[in-house]
Amino acid sequence: MPAVISLDECRALAFDAFSNAGVSRAQAEATADHITRAEADGCKSHGLFRLPGFIASVQSGSLDPQAEPEIVDAAPGLVAIDGRRCLAPLSVARGRVLLAEKARAQGVACMTLRNSLNFSALWPDIEPLAEEGFVAFTFINSQSFVAPAGGTRALFGTNPMAFACPRAGGRPPMVFDQASSATARGELQIAARDGHEAPPGAGLGPDGQPTTDPAEILKGVQLPFGGYKGSAIALMVELMTGGLSGGFFGYESRAAYSTDGGPANTCQSFIAIDPVRLAGPGFPAHVEALFERLLADGDARLPGDRRLANRARTAEEGITVEDALYATVQDLARKA
Amino acid sequence: MPAVISLDECRALAFDAFSNAGVSRAQAEATADHITRAEADGCKSHGLFRLPGFIASVQSGSLDPQAEPEIVDAAPGLVAIDGRRCLAPLSVARGRVLLAEKARAQGVACMTLRNSLNFSALWPDIEPLAEEGFVAFTFINSQSFVAPAGGTRALFGTNPMAFACPRAGGRPPMVFDQASSATARGELQIAARDGHEAPPGAGLGPDGQPTTDPAEILKGVQLPFGGYKGSAIALMVELMTGGLSGGFFGYESRAAYSTDGGPANTCQSFIAIDPVRLAGPGFPAHVEALFERLLADGDARLPGDRRLANRARTAEEGITVEDALYATVQDLARKA
Numbered sequence: 318m319p320a321v322i323s324l325d326e327c328r329a330l331a332f333d334a335f336s337n338a339g340v341s342r343a344q345a346e347a348t349a350d351h352i353t354r355a356e357a358d359g360c361k362s363h364g365l366f367r368l369p370g371f372i373a374s375v376q377s378g379s380l381d382p383q384a385e386p387e388i389v390d391a392a393p394g395l396v397a398i399d400g401r402r403c404l405a406p407l408s409v410a411r412g413r414v415l416l417a418e419k420a421r422a423q424g425v426a427c428m429t430l431r432n433s434l435n436f437s438a439l440w441p442d443i444e445p446l447a448e449e450g451f452v453a454f455t456f457i458n459s460q461s462f463v464a465p466a467g468g469t470r471a472l473f474g475t476n477p478m479a480f481a482c483p484r485a486g487g488r489p490p491m492v493f494d495q496a497s498s499a500t501a502r503g504e505l506q507i508a509a510r511d512g513h514e515a516p517p518g519a520g521l522g523p524d525g526q527p528t529t530d531p532a533e534i535l536k537g538v539q540l541p542f543g544g545y546k547g548s549a550i551a552l553m554v555e556l557m558t559g560g561l562s563g564g565f566f567g568y569e570s571r572a573a574y575s576t577d578g579g580p581a582n583t584c585q586s587f588i589a590i591d592p593v594r595l596a597g598p599g600f601p602a603h604v605e606a607l608f609e610r611l612l613a614d615g616d617a618r619l620p621g622d623r624r625l626a627n628r629a630r631t632a633e634e635g636i637t638v639e640d641a642l643y644a645t646v647q648d649l650a651r652k653a
Numbered sequence: 654m655p656a657v658i659s660l661d662e663c664r665a666l667a668f669d670a671f672s673n674a675g676v677s678r679a680q681a682e683a684t685a686d687h688i689t690r691a692e693a694d695g696c697k698s699h700g701l702f703r704l705p706g707f708i709a710s711v712q713s714g715s716l717d718p719q720a721e722p723e724i725v726d727a728a729p730g731l732v733a734i735d736g737r738r739c740l741a742p743l744s745v746a747r748g749r750v751l752l753a754e755k756a757r758a759q760g761v762a763c764m765t766l767r768n769s770l771n772f773s774a775l776w777p778d779i780e781p782l783a784e785e786g787f788v789a790f791t792f793i794n795s796q797s798f799v800a801p802a803g804g805t806r807a808l809f810g811t812n813p814m815a816f817a818c819p820r821a822g823g824r825p826p827m828v829f830d831q832a833s834s835a836t837a838r839g840e841l842q843i844a845a846r847d848g849h850e851a852p853p854g855a856g857l858g859p860d861g862q863p864t865t866d867p868a869e870i871l872k873g874v875q876l877p878f879g880g881y882k883g884s885a886i887a888l889m890v891e892l893m894t895g896g897l898s899g900g901f902f903g904y905e906s907r908a909a910y911s912t913d914g915g916p917a918n919t920c921q922s923f924i925a926i927d928p929v930r931l932a933g934p935g936f937p938a939h940v941e942a943l944f945e946r947l948l949a950d951g952d953a954r955l956p957g958d959r960r961l962a963n964r965a966r967t968a969e970e971g972i973t974v975e976d977a978l979y980a981t982v983q984d985l986a987r988k989a
Contacts, residue, residue: 543879
């Protein structure tokens with residue numbers, strides 16, 4: 318029987334665990350919130366599962382637990398953040414305020430974040446921008462775990478991108494968040510832990526041969542989704558993250574990694590666009606008409622709809638936490 | 654034996670065919686250039702093959718051959734173009750000047766184009782932006798031919814996106830240009846013409862069942878690349894085109910289509926970002942280091958490298974034009 322806890326308890330456990338480890342109040346609050354939003358949406362691979370790794374990164378020194386991000390107003394439409402080895406959710410939450418201000422003023426704005434310790438789900442980073450009415454993109458790299466199409470050596474991170482679009486009538490924004498690898502690394506880690514197989518095409522073992530054993534893929538390389546087209550998306554994400562921020566590409570992040578099991582030093586970027594200044598006030602209704610057609614066709618679904626269903630459910634019922642993880646998290650939080 | 658002609662002859666033939674049909678000098682020049690660049694890069698599905706359709710759209714009245722696009726300075730970082738049923742290459746070439754000026758001033762700029770007759774390859778639209786030093790995106794929709802993942806009805810266009818990144822040392826930019834459908838519609842049309850099979854996963858016949866007969870897929874629906882992830886990309890492109898421009902979504906374009914065999918009334922958007930203001934002057938060298946690693950791994954290739962090899966070759970050797978098409982094009986051009 319897994320434990321069942323409320324979202325408030327989840328947030329408090331995560332915050333206390335960070336605080337016990339010496340993480341600043343600002344970093345702890347922002348990251349506990351991120352973890353809780355992942356759990357609320359049923360994304361367990363970015364929830365409490367990540368907490369022991371976060372704490373390990375404090376102990377190894379790869380994370381700077383008391384640092385503050387440096388937010389630079391780089392141009393009328395640009396924000397450049399040096400994360401100073403903070404936990405990413407703090408840099409994103411702080412920078413997003415300036416990004417939104419610029420996007421409101423200029424119609425579009427772009428923000429980069431380098432030198433940032435990230436272990437988190439991506440959609441919570443841009444959902445608030447869409448709630449403010451912006452169409453938004455975010456791109457993030459990771460340590461290199463993914464070979465380009467035609468290759469056998471890890472070059473790209475798993476390189477997720479997320480895209481958010483506001484909806485009419487107070488509905489939560491449509492947000493998709495997907496790795497450019499065939500499978501998210503967190504899913505492979507959970508599959509390996511639970512003894513499940515990886516889907517065909519997920520990766521190659523250390524011998525360069527295709528395999529569905531998640532443990533072998535974790536030792537070898539992952540593959541992009543969708544063949545050469547997904548590989549191009551993965552390359553785009555590298556260029557929009559390590560490239561545009563002037564930080565680490567995936568292979569540079571891996572070379573610099575402290576092997577503490579915690580988050581790597583990675584890069585992220587954002588674009589926010591004010592759709593009403595381009596499309597006019599009819600934008601939200603026009604988008605709803607598209608979504609209605611999509612939802613009327615067979616088994617087609619809007620990206621993120623399972624997350625939103627989970628969110629509605631967990632707000633009432635709380636979340637489940639697997640026993641061993643719950644004991645670990647309680648232990649990390651209890652030392653206060 | 655196909656005919657072999659020079660790029661100059663290709664450009665002159667296309668220009669003369671447009672002029673004969675009553676298309677303005679500005680639209681004819683911009684579009685003849687686009688067609689020639691497609692032929693130069695070996696992209697025959699967007700080359701002279703399209704010319705008879707273009708001419709049909711003048712005759713049917715779906716294209717306005719003498720119109721000029723209306724370019725609106727919508728915000729410090731935004732350009733909104735009403736294409737006024739011009740051929741897209743003219744709107745793009747004109748609007749790109751203001752887009753680049755804004756991206757230089759603000760660091761980032763975004764441009765939309767609606768009410769635009771488009772039949773062209775996408776990479777030529779943003780390669781000039783990368784030649785000026787910008788990282789650039791473009792998205793374009795088409796008439797609806799593609800079902801969302803899980804669906805069986807055409808909702809999305811084939812919805813290509815292109816991404817361009819400047820390179821160091823005077824190298825041509827890296828530009829990828831890929832449909833979010835599993836197969837480009839032009840490729841299916843050419844496969845049907847030549848009696849070739851479509852790849853598995855390209856689409857469903859009119860009966861809703863998978864098929865590799867390109868003629869059946871052209872009567873049924875195409876499918877996105879890469880399953881639900883490619884479907885999310887296709888949705889993103891719809892929102893960034895018909896949504897952001899306030900023009901037609903793919904299904905609206907199809908409903909408005911004149912069935913003349915020519916280009917549909919579709920929408921496009923652009924984002925241009927000045928990377929040096931975010932990443933600093935080391936940006937190009939940093940990017941080259943990533944590309945060198947990629948090219949050193951097995952059969953991995955940079956997107957667009959075949960196009961660039963074709964470009965070098967056709968500059969010397971000219972292009973081949975299949976006999977029947979060459980006769981048609983000569984006929985269209987000769988009526989002057």
